[in-house]
Amino acid sequence: MPEVNVTEHLLLNQKKSPMARGQFTHLLNQLILSFKIISREVTKAGLVDVLGFTGEINVQGEEVKKLDEYSNNVLIHRMSRAGVICAMSSEENEGIIEIPAGFPTGDYVLIFDPLDGSSNIEANINIGTIFSVYRRKTPSEQPATLEDLLQQGVNQVAAGYCLYGSSTMMVMTTGSGVHGFTLDPSVGEFLLSHPDIKIPERGSIYSINEGYTRYWDAATREVVDYFKEIDNERKSPYSSRYIGSLVADFHRTLLYGGVFLYPADMRDPKKPKGKLRLMSEANPLSFVAEQAWGLATDGVHRILDIQPTALHQRVPLIIGSPLEVEKVREIYRKHGY
Template sequence: MKPITLIQLLIEERRAGRINAELSLLIEVVARACKRIAVATGKGALGGVLGEAGTDNVQGEAQKKLDVISNEILLEANAWGGHLAACASEEMEDPQPIPDAYPKGGHLLLFDPLDGSSNIDVNISVGTIFSVLQRPAEHGENVATEEFLQPGSCQVAAGYVVYGPSTELVLTVGHGTHVFTLDREVGSFLLTERDVRIPESTSEFAVNMSNQRHWEAPMQRYIGDLLAGKDGPRERDFNMRWVGSMVADVHRILTRGGIFSYPLDAKTTSKGGKLRLMYEANPMAFIVEQAGGAASTGRQRMLDVAPTALHQRVPVFLGSKDEVETAVRYHQAD
């Protein structure tokens, strides 16, 4: 049977009363913007997009040229359609309101325009992550930063696009997680897996082992027991996989199971963690939970965290349900 397009699935969701026309349009616009990012990423050195931009983002991190390009593509695409009140980006300190010349919608969009961009120069998969919130019912004419500070459980949609050998869009609107593949010849995202499910158990883990000496005691014990293999308390061997691009690591886990961890360590404790709650952890947690997985800070369900700042950071454990629950038990027992 001929696969359906992203637009067709969104129409199905609208007819079922699960999303409205505005949210459908917003997702379509983000998907179109990601096609442009896919083209820029695919050109690599031929497009003059590799290397440093010569600027830092709000996090104090050196920006790649593609960070800046991807951010501008998403801002431009979402400025005029009337489906948004404001955008917030990992690359910008403050939210970007919709220009006064255009109509404003009732949704808020947050995004990491190019996750894993440190890998772009070596031709490793990178991606875009996005999260959609409904604007609170009681609000002023201008969008306040506080309107974005909603727990992840309030998300109405989330997704990511991985720019790899094929370009894939993973999307949830709260009723399962679906995978679309970009048909480059016709320019459409086609549904290639509906209601993907993450295996509950796993023997694979993804973590940056170079930080091991900085981890808290519970994480040291947890990884130590994994590394002990079948001779240790877990009584089976585990494999480690680590790309260094969250989108790529999570996409592998979505496909075949595993656990992704970025725990607290001595270098990030003062900041609250390494990964951003609003741009990375929450959308990925929503996607993973809708695929039957779990997501936690190690001590709390990720989607229950009450945000206190737009660029708040948190520790992250997500993936196969049984393994995430096991990692959490190590931390709660401390």
Template sequence: MEIKSKKLVTLDEYIIQSQNKFPGATGELSQLLRDIGLAAKIISREVNKAGITNILGVHGSTNVHGESVKRLDIFADQQLISALDRSLITCMVISEENDGIVRLNSEGGKYIVYLDPLDGSSNIDVNVSVGSIFSIYMRQPRYDQNLVEEDSLQPGSRQVAAGYVLYGSSTILAYTTGLGVSCFTLDPSIGEFVLSNSGFKIPEKGTIYSINEGSYNSWSQGLKKYIKYCQEDDPETGRPYTARYIGSMVADIHRTLVKGGIFIYPSSSRYPNGKLRLMYECNPLSFIMEQAGGTAIDGKNRIMDIRPEAIHQRVPIYIGSPENVKMARSFLEKYEEETVG
């Protein structure tokens, strides 16, 4: 009997095939994505054996947001930065774990990379999925080639690529260069990310809502009414929406992409501008979401159109299936008008 096995396409092969479609491409962005893929494998290996290697627990420092840093946060940060530094393509990195801009050895490098090296750190010690997020920009062409702040503060619409790695029951890497979303699964037996889905699309509408309901009392009237709407019977299914909240944004967004629905991190009295960071959480995941056919807004406006003012700035986010986000927005608008009027 003839056994036909499906041809596996690895991340590296896929990146090279995609690059070959653009004869003028220098191959630098492809190299950068492969560097991130390599760092992701090392982080994945460490996450998987975290319980036996003494890498769990706190590092003892706090980051720029005043959050307690975990050892795995630092490990992931170092792996990603050194992978990016090796190939001399990236001039600077901005990471959740570093207060300022990290300048790399290649001052003339074309690319600027934003990183959330380990997303969902509060879940590390309890064996719940965590992730890494990356967002890639090009520096502006100019004669003096000086690195200036404006290079690091470009709106999300200028991202040239973005993606995430989810260290879950399997390790998944998803990325976009603006031509759709491609997903890969790490096959531990061969140590390679293997293509599992290209042209990934989110359902137009879903019946899952995802929000930390602990801060209910400080939500806006419109948000309270929208969540109440989600808890009532949906006219199409005859049932209320399902609530799901993991507490690692990458994992919550990955589920939203696969199943549809909405993920919300709103402003509240504790976090007047929301908790999540524009440049290394919201912009890259919004780019992925839009490329998969979804929507991402701050309550009113498109996340990727926000003009950033600071590298660690926060923003509220409503992200997911287009119909769900549209409905949430209409509730926010309606009740804002009533409050104002």
């Protein structure tokens, strides 16, 4: 059977849609090219001066890694010139990223985390780019506004991530299932390697940073205790797996099943919603999860139904197999959430 590359796959699926437009396919192709460029730098990071910190602090108050900065610049540069984007938002930038004067714009907005898990770069652990695409809401003849970016996740028209590790793999959805493509370096193409991904209904792994146990509320502690019990619904304790790179932990959960949790904690009263960003992390991964028959919640609400109020809004995230996520919801409801 002939191998299918990502462009062929996109064109085939777009032909099936009465809303198919060349702008959308061009946007995704420009994203794919950006991923190839970033992958090239990641694979030779130890050989050139792209490891370590830049000395700058990003909008999240975190030190910026050199590869973070490089990846952010690649995405902004390429997508600003694609002619299909009216505005962007990055985890590394405080406000809206506008398209430079003189470049054409389009009907879409792009939100991204340029290099998730970058604290693990020097340890050679999987890192990745997470992305989310929406159609703009304001008239196309007007400048883009926050209204175009602050949309509920349910409005996404595409989302996914590119994982840089032992191989480079892109997982994405355009609203009709989830597909994985692996970069073949011999031909420089992403080839369809994981068609129609479905997360298992029940898994055997829970993923959470248990070093923060003392900062959790009673509901979260009961959730983790449940997964360790012998007499839980699967009649066996779950295995604990935590990489500390969201995109890598989610990718494992998507393929093997189980649940990933990053709950709220009480360490910082200014950040009662935990660490993860709704727009650049939780929404795109939740869209992928639901398209793969999984679930995603903040413990009470469906992630994709949350109305964002700020570009860098944070949210608790429980995501994975439906039976595990529903069990977490049940325990949270029992505690009055």
